[in-house]
Amino acid sequence: MNYMMKFIKENYYFALLLLVCLSFAWYQFDKLAEEDQYLEIVINEGDTLWELASNYSEGMPRHHWIDQVISLNELSTDQINSGELLRLPIKIKKGSDSRVAELGVEGR
Structure with missing residues (x-):
């Protein structure tokens, strides 16, 4: 668990990039549905x-x-x-x- 928290703190930009990509994908999927x-x-x-x-x-x-x-x-x-x-x-x-x-x- 401690290793995971350290990894996240040191690589927060990766998590942020992943969040942005997922948000964009969700927006596109929602747009296609309509x-x-x-x-x-x-x-x-x-x-x-x-x-x-x-x-x-x-x-x-x-x-x-x-x-x-x-x-x-x-x-x-x-x-x-x-x-x-x-x-x-x-x-x-x-x-x-x-x-x-x-x-x-x-x-x-």
Whole structure:
């Protein structure tokens, strides 16, 4: 035990560096857990990207969200048609189940 305390006192910088590395790793892991995921939906009659943005953009400015959808789905315009399959960027927080988001879409 005495040897361990002496080692720690003499090498405190190592413990500090280890703590910084672990903190950084935890931050990155937490950040990855909340990154964008994608949800595929079938467009219903009357759906618009603006309406979908109000339901799925989760704090992101709507025009940025719409630009992401257009890019993600390789659309040439912002027009969508009934029956099309569309990938939407959504945020899924860590610990939540992605099936919850899918159920929310079907219940509209």
